[in-house]
Amino acid sequence: MPELPEVETVRRQLDEHIRGLRILSVERLRSGREFPSGSAFEKRVVGRTVLRVDRRAKLLIWKFDDGTAMIAHLKMTGRFVFVEDGYAPQKHDRMIFFLNGQKLVWSDVRRFGFVKMVSSQELEEILSAYGPEPLEVSSDVLALRLVTPKTRAAKAALLNQEVIAGIGNIYADESLHRAGIRPTRRLGDLTDDDRQYLAQEIQQVLRESLAQQGTSANDYVDTRGEKVDFSISCGCMDAKVSHV
DNA sequence: CCAAGCACCTGACGGC
DNA sequence: TGCCGTCAGGTGCTTG
Numbered sequence: 013m014p015e016l017p018e019v020e021t022v023r024r025q026l027d028e029h030i031r032g033l034r035i036l037s038v039e040r041l042r043s044g045r046e047f048p049s050g051s052a053f054e055k056r057v058v059g060r061t062v063l064r065v066d067r068r069a070k071l072l073i074w075k076f077d078d079g080t081a082m083i084a085h086l087k088m089t090g091r092f093v094f095v096e097d098g099y100a101p102q103k104h105d106r107m108i109f110f111l112n113g114q115k116l117v118w119s120d121v122r123r124f125g126f127v128k129m130v131s132s133q134e135l136e137e138i139l140s141a142y143g144p145e146p147l148e149v150s151s152d153v154l155a156l157r158l159v160t161p162k163t164r165a166a167k168a169a170l171l172n173q174e175v176i177a178g179i180g181n182i183y184a185d186e187s188l189h190r191a192g193i194r195p196t197r198r199l200g201d202l203t204d205d206d207r208q209y210l211a212q213e214i215q216q217v218l219r220e221s222l223a224q225q226g227t228s229a230n231d232y233v234d235t236r237g238e239k240v241d242f243s244i245s246c247g248c249m250d251a252k253v254s255h256v
Numbered sequence: 257c258c259a260a261g262c263a264c265c266t267g268a269c270g271g272c
Numbered sequence: 273t274g275c276c277g278t279c280a281g282g283t284g285c286t287t288g
Contacts, residue, residue, distance in 0.1 A: 013281065070282075087282055089266085104266090122265045124282070161258065168259080173283085181281065 014086045016146070016178030017221035019070045026072065026092060027065040033111040034061045041105050056129040057082060062111075069142045069177035079132045084118070090125025093117045142177040146214055147222075154211035155204070162200025166193055166210070179214065183221070187213040 014022070038054055060076040067073065074082040084090070089104075095115050101108070102119065107127070109116040118127060130138065146154055157175050158166070169175050170184040179187075188195050191210040193202070202210075 015282095085282085087264095088280075120265095121267070122281090124265065163258070165259090171282085 013088060013180060013182065014070060014090075015180035015183050016070065016218055017183075017225075019072060019086065019178070020067055020222060021225045022086070022092060023065050023067040023072055026074075029094060029114055030062050030074075030111055030116065031064050032062065033113055035059065035109055035111055037110045039108040039110070041101050041107060053127075053129055056080065068139050068145070069173050070180070071138075073135065080129060081132070081135050082127060082129050083135070083138065084127040085125050087120075087122070087124030087126075089121040091117075091119045093119060142173055143175045144177065146176050146178060147218055151208060151211040151215055154214060155207040158199055158202065158207045158210065160199065162198060164199050165195060166197045166199060166202065167195035169199055170214070176214070178218075183214070183217055186217050190217065 035057055037058055040054075060078060060080070060082075063075045063077055065072060065074055070085060072084040072086070074084070076082070084092075093116070095108075095117050097115065099115065099117070101117070104121045105117050105119045106123075107118040109118070143157060144153060154176060158169055164172075167184050167188060170179045170187070171181070185195065187210060190213040191206070193206055193210055197206075
């Protein structure tokens with residue numbers, strides 16, 4: 013499931029393929045709680061040029077030329093998929109972005125994910141709530157995040173995005189396991205060495221996963237049951253469909 | 257202030 | 273064959 017390495021892999025692919033492109037139109041395929049009806053979203057997103065695609069924690073951020081941004085959270089099953097002309101929308105496709113040169117589908121089986129337009133100020137507020145990016149600070153900084161509250165379980169702390177950004181169930185379990193720390197251990201029971209070792213394992217496991225473009229990329233099959241060409245896709249969340 | 261649990265949503269899978 | 277219960281799991285909200 014998408015955590016920091018998977019989302020970062022998606023970000024790189026999106027940035028590579030849509031940076032500098034303009035959103036000509038969007039086609040909404042299905043409305044729902046996570047994707048309100050009405051034209052407000054379309055009005056804000058259409059005509060915008062993508063300056064770049066950023067990531068913070070598990071959030072993808074399309075930065076636009078007018079200072080606004082579109083944020084997207086994949087949650088469990090959200091995906092961005094580049095498709096060819098003539099592509100027939102699939103059951104769980106929710107929106108198609110028509111850019112000058114790319115056609116991009118936002119798809120989400122379980123509909124936990126969302127895309128949303130925000131102002132620069134709103135974006136700032138949203139991002140300020142996150143803890144440090146684990147691969148952009150030293151392990152010492154991470155270790156210091158794992159001191160309080162003393163009663164909080166170590167795993168619960170890792171899952172809290174305000175403590176450290178981008179870690180989910182898989183990498184929390186993996187880093188705790190490697191560090192030899194039971195997930196239920198309270199932060200107050202950890203030694204300084206425990207914290208330091210755990211911090212280092214967090215960074216190590218994330219780096220390793222990032223190097224292979226996320227853990228679940230290798231056996232990923234898209235919703236049409238077709239193999240996905242990973243030489244031009246990213247992780248489990250973004251792929252060019254080989255045979256549409 | 258903090259922890260625990262549930263809601264959100266759908267598909268996959270096991271048991272009968 | 274099909275129905276039902278359970279699980280998955282990030283995050284936000286409610287409850288204790």
